Structures are given as C-alpha cells and as structure tokens.
Amino acid sequence: MQVLILHGWPQFEIGNYFLTKYFEDKGFITYTPNLFIDKEIFSAQNILNKILSISGGKNIDLIVGISLGGLVEPFIAKEYPKAKLIFISSGPYLKSKTKTFNYLISFANSKIGSSVLPLMIKMPNLFFRLLFKLANPFKGDKKNKKIYEKDMVSNIESIKRIPIKKEIEILKFVNETNNSDLLKKLTNKSLIFNGENDVLMGKNRGKKLNQLLPNSKLLVTDGSHFDSFTYDNLKQIDSFLN
16 A cells, blocks of 8 residues: 655655555555755646656655645645545635634735744744744644644744745645645545644634545544644544545
C-alpha cells in the first residue's frame, strides 16, 4: 500500500510524526514530501507534478492532508480516484473564527504586508508568541496547555526556516483557494477529522467538507488545531482502511 501525507503549515518535517510511523510500522510505502523547498512556485499543479515524480507513476492508495495539506489534497485526489482520503484539521477553504488570524493573513498577502514580511520574520520570538496566541488562542482542556505551548514553539521555529518567497507564495495560495466545486466531483471514500475547539479549521469547516464530499464521514474530536487528531484516533484509521 502506498500512502501520501501532505503536511501543513508551517511544520514541514513529519518523518517522525506518529501517523507516519503508524503507516511505516504496517509496512506501507509512505511519502512525506517537503512542499516548501522546491524552486517552483507553491501551487497545486506543481505539487501534483512532484507527487507523480516521486511515486514513479505508481498508484497511491491513501492520501492524508493536514491543515494546509488538506487544501492541496483535492487537486491530488482527482488524479487518484481510487485512493482513500483523510482530512485532518482542514476544510474546503481557509476561514478562521478569530478576526486577528484572518486580518494577519489578509495583511501579509497585501503589497504592504509582503514588503514588511521579511522584517517581521526577524522579530524576536516573544513577538511571534504574542501574535500566535492572538491568532490561534488556546481553547479546551487545560491539561493540554503545555502541548499547545510546545506546538507553538515548533511552529515559530518552522516559520523562520521557510524562505520568505515561499511564505508569500503560500499566503497567495490559501487566499485564493476554494475547493468547493472540486470536492463535489470527488467520489473517493473519505474520513474527516476536525476539532471542536479548533479556531482555525474547526468543525464548521469539517461539516462543509462532509457536505461537499459525497462519500465521506466526519469525526469531530474535542481537540484544537494542533490536537484534533491524536493517538486515540488511530483505531478509526484502522477501521477506515479495512
């Protein structure tokens, strides 16, 4: 079985991600391409070309899209109509519950925002932590607060490692992408995970995905964006694959 995992933003190194290990332990051939390193512009078509190249033209049986990866996933899925699909913390388009996040994305995608983005990236981590908490505030069980804080640190580190040019391309992509029409045409068997407390890609985005994908099932967990899918959900993956 061949599995493709499309990572989210900004964390792009998912070789040690527990879901990656889960598939590898089952003996599946697992592809986890870094979507942010190519010289080509960040676009669905260029990513598809990369997938076709690394898979050597072989069929892909399962495609997993995490957050941003879930926005790319439908473009890949249309080339693999027999593949099963898993969407994690994603939706047909990006729209956050927090006005701060929506404003930051819109501003960063503007001409002024693009020009000051290189300066913003160089700001101290304390500045990033403040923006992160405003754009993606913690919700849910307080016992997960430390996990949220750890994830925030990883996100900030990853943001600073992505080239500015690539960041601008990603921003343009998420601002322009609405997969509603494309999703209606996909007949792939699909499983959707969204978190009740996710303010970035919450259950409303998952419900919309579920409505648009004719052969899909939605599972709403009690998590946030960083933990809408956990080890406990692997049993649902087992059932889905079988």
